[in-house]
Amino acid sequence: RRPRRIDSNLxxxxxxxxxxxxxxxxxxxxxxxxxxxxxKNFLLLHFAIYCYSSNKFSQHWDKAKSCIEVFVEQLAIIFGPKVISFNVHALLHLDQFVRKLGGLNNFSTFPFENFLGAVKRKVKVTRHAAAHAVKQVLRVRLMMLENASLLSIRPLKYSRNKGDNCCFIGERCVLLDDVSLDGTIKAKENRISLKEEKFSKKNGSYQLEAGCTLVDRN
Known part of the structure; x- marks a missing residue:
């Protein structure tokens, strides 16, 4: 998703x-x-959520837990106790749930949020809207199961326009430099050919010391 202005779209x-x-x-x-x-307080949240997002960072979960605790503590000091809402308090329990269920992506509700628009468009009544929405969704699901031709997979697309052409391929961060006429990556025999420009140097923007102390790398 292309980022939107925060001030006018918050x-x-x-x-x-x-x-x-x-x-x-x-x-x-x-x-x-x-x-x-x-x-610096925001970076504590960034580091913790990034680590919790995937099981492959599980070795950093202890440090992420400490960062979340410091973040919430500093939030109350900076803005006052009134900002410690239920949602902020829930951050303190993330460590408990990721250790039980895995990384945040394992139990994310983002797919449900993305489907809300489709559900809202199906609602045509003002009374018993929830029941009507469920019936409409079940009807669409039944149609898809009965007619497999309704299922389609969108082609993978990319861009060489500056600002939109940066992506990860495996563990490598690259700038895509060549694209077919329709903007579609064409795969043949399970192989994809790309013309890419690799980053020659990577530097971290900050370093996390013991006790969740942030040090600016610059």
Whole structure:
């Protein structure tokens, strides 16, 4: 999803957009713009959520737990106890759930949020809307099961336009430099050919010391 302006779209942003800011955009966009104290506290949340997002970072979950605790504590100091809402308090229990259920992606509700628009478009009544929505969804599911031709897989597409052409291929972060006329990656015999430009150097933007102390790498 292409990022939207925060100042004019904050009240209408989806949860997936907030996740995008916490995991990827925030550390870069807020640096130098947000006051240092707030930025460092935000990085604690960023680091913890990034680690909790996947089982492959499970070796860092102990440190992520400490970062969440410090983040919530600092949040109350900076903005006052009134900001410690139920949602903020729930962050303290993330460690418990990821250890029981796996990384956050294992029990994310984002797929349900993405489907809400389709459900709302199916609702044509004002009374008993929930029951009507369930019936409509079940009807569509039955149609799809009866007619497999309704199922389709969208082709994988990419762009070489600056700002849209950065992606991960395995563990490598690359800039895509060549694209077919229709913008579709064409696969043959389970192999994909791309012309890519590799990043020659990678540097972390911050370093996490013991006790969740953040050190600016610059």
């Amino acid at each position: 009240m209408h942003m989806k949860a997936t957009e907030f996740r995008q800011f916490v995991l990827y955009l925030g550390p870069a966009l807020f640096k130098g713009f947000m006051p240092a104290r707030l930025y």
